[in-house]
Amino acid sequence: MSKKHVVIGFIGSQLDGGHGAGRWEKWRPTISLVSQPDAVVHRLELFHSPQHLALAELLKRDIANVSPETEVNLVEMAVADPWDFGEVYAALYDWARAYRFDTTREQYRAHITTGTHVAQICMFLMVEARFIPGVLLQTSPPRKWKEGEPGAVALIDLDLSRYDGIAQRFRAERHDAVAFLKSGIATRNARFNALIEEVERVAVRSRAPMLLTGPTGAGKSFLARRMYALKQSRHQLDGDFVEVNCATLRGDGAASTLFGHKKGSFTGAMADRPGLLRTADKGLLFLDEIGELGLDEQAMLLKAIEEKRFLPVGADREVESDFQLIVGTNRDLRAEVAAGRFRDDLFARINLWTYSLPGxxxxxxxxxxxxxxxxxxxxxxxxxxxxxxxxxxxxxxxxxxxxxxxxxxxxxxxxxxxxxxxxxxxxxxxxxxxxxxxxxxxxxxxxxxxxxxxGDGRDEADDALLDEVLDRAALEAMDRFDRLQLAAVLRVCRASGSLSEAGRRLFQASRQARSVVNDADRLRKYLLKFGLSWDHVAPAARG
Incomplete structure (x- = not known):
């Protein structure tokens, strides 16, 4: 037995409207969908607002004239603001949850030609989420209107498996974007490739600051430039790419370089200077080695990030700049915050998307x-x-x-x-x-x-690192060889996310010759020689 066709839709207060005989001289979407010669609508669930009840009853009578086999249920939907997305969606959702769908006997179609744009979007979402178990239906008038011509009807099935061609195009475009970020280099490192794939998703979807960490020369500046070019190709940025190495900013000139100054604000200020943040308006600002920035400049930068406005040096009035921010550092900013050299509120603001580029x-x-x-x-x-x-x-x-x-x-x-x-x-x-x-x-x-x-103080730095995990007596009893070796191991541990990752990095060469690889166990036993465990040396132990 063939299933009955049930259509769910809104009255078009304008498109379906009209009184007197003249209403039959124009194309009306709801009349059109029940007038198709090769498709019978057995039931129509027709939503209307209370103020359009008269139109709904007139439309029901007109449908009885052109399609007597169509049962029309008028459903009053009292929505105070038909352009309020939350209100319309909630009303549709409540109706769908209470409605008794019978998919074994009936086929459901959601008519999206009528209703406000908000109502049409909500209907789409209800079908996509399967709260309405059917397909979308759209009606359109004939190219040349003639009385009695019903126009066309098109079904839109949201089963994406039917659109493999479209999906392949999106996958290809995404693959191209990832390749672009890597300059077309066919990198093989799984960790790096996964990192770049996530960076691509974030770059095109988010305007939030991004923090790139990693050793000098790991490619932070290069990746920032590629992200800028990718965003620009997607029409997400209209301004310039502005890069500054914060390690080159010193003294009074640091604030002036970044935030600009007014003429005469200090000795040598012979003219107004816009500053790099204003130069980056509508573009992307890359602050490399942000850990070198002074605390005062950090406070000014935080305000600029959060409010998109700041006060140039010597100015009485704030200026605005809507820039996107990427920052880079080869320092552990967590340690810098703990030491009081980096503001914790700024670190929290730039730490939403953090990526560590491997050396x-x-x-x-x-x-x-x-x-x-x-x-x-x-x-x-x-x-x-x-x-x-x-x-x-x-x-x-x-x-x-x-x-x-x-x-x-x-x-x-x-x-x-x-x-x-x-x-x-x-x-x-x-x-x-x-x-x-x-x-x-x-x-x-x-x-x-x-x-x-x-001779540049490495011994002192090593001792300071060892002081964090060993008592002074144990440190003084160690040979310099053991101190140097343990300090090097601790630095690797602090830069790793887990015991296993640290082990892989430390035993990279010898692990290739082993039939059974257990880097984590080798590292655990080494640390145990000094009475240490992963909890003592893990990155979180520093916070």
Whole structure:
């Protein structure tokens, strides 16, 4: 037995209206849907407001004339404001929850041509959520109106499985956006790829501040620029990309650079200065190394973020700037807050979306695709292609992915290394002797870096770190070798989200040779030698 067709819809107070014989000389949507020659509407649930009861009764009589087989139920829906989304949706929801749907005997269609735009949207949402178990129905007039012509009826099924083509287009567009953020580099590190996929979603959906953390050279500035370009391509930003390294801002000039100043506000202020926050109006402001910003400037920045207005130096009147903010740092801002060097209210404001970019040593599998990308980039800029021979590439990658490669400058080091190789390559070929020379150069550079840091207070910094987890007697009883090693392990633990993650980072090389891998257990046993557990050294232990 075929199912009966039931249509649910609103009276169109304008489209369905009219009195006298003249009403039959125009197209009326509700009359149209019951006049289709090949589709019978067995029942019509027709919503109307109390003030439109007369129109509803007239429409019911007209339907009886054109479609006597259609049963019409007039449903009074008392909504004080038909343009109030919450009120209309609540009324529809209450009706649907009380209505006895019988999907075994009846097919339901929600008519969305009539009613206010709010009513149409609410009807769509009710069908999408399956509170009304049916499909959407839309009527439209014939191209050339003739009396008696019913026009067209179209069904819209919200079963998205029927729209695989559309879904594939959205997936492809999203894939392109993620690839854009990575400059088309086919990165292989699972953690980094997952991070970039989430960054893409947040970048196009949120205007909230974003915090990028990670070591120097990990790509914070680069990613901020790519997010700006992505937002601009989606017409979400009209202004400029403005970048400033807060480590370069010192003294009175810091506030002036960021917030601007009035002429004569201090010695040397020969003219008004708008400041970088105003320059970034309608655009994106990237504040790198925000941990270097002074406390006074932090307070001014917090007001600018929350209220979109601030007071330039020496000014009597506030100015406005509606900018989106991304900040970067290689510091642990939690520790800076605890030490009183960073405002906790500012940290809370910029900490909604926080992403830690891993350094190059944590992404050894991504070194090869980045090397290939850098060579292609260099070829476009220099106008000549440069390639490794197979033996040279294998040697370079073997070193680059080993524990001997410190990559202390991360991608800056890698970019400089590839640039040197490409520049010195004869005939566009990078051979083994050139690679061996470059490896020696890198080891020398990193060794020099170690020497520079050997007397810069690292022992004191290590002791301060160990003081947090060990008592003074235990610290004084330790050899310097053990202090240095334990301090290095603690720094890795503090930068990791879990015991397992810290173990993977610490035992990256040796774990490859083990048949049974339990990095967390190895680290746990090491810490136990000093009477420590993960709870003593975890990042949360610092707060």
């Amino acid at each position: 190059l040593r944590e992404r050894p599998e991504d070194i090869e695709p980045n090397v290939d990308h850098l060579l292609q980039l260099g070829a476009r800029e220099a106008g000549r292609a440069v390639r490794f021979n197979a033996e040279a590439k294998a040697r370079y990658l073997s070193f680059a992915q080993s524990s001997r490669a410190l990559w202390s400058g991360n991608f800056r080091d890698l970019s400089a290394s590839v640039t040197r190789l490409a520049t010195l390559a004869e005939g566009g070929r990078i051979g083994l002797p050139l690679v061996e020379a470059e490896i020696a150069r890198l080891e020398w550079l990193w060794e020099r870096g170690d020497e520079v840091h050997a």
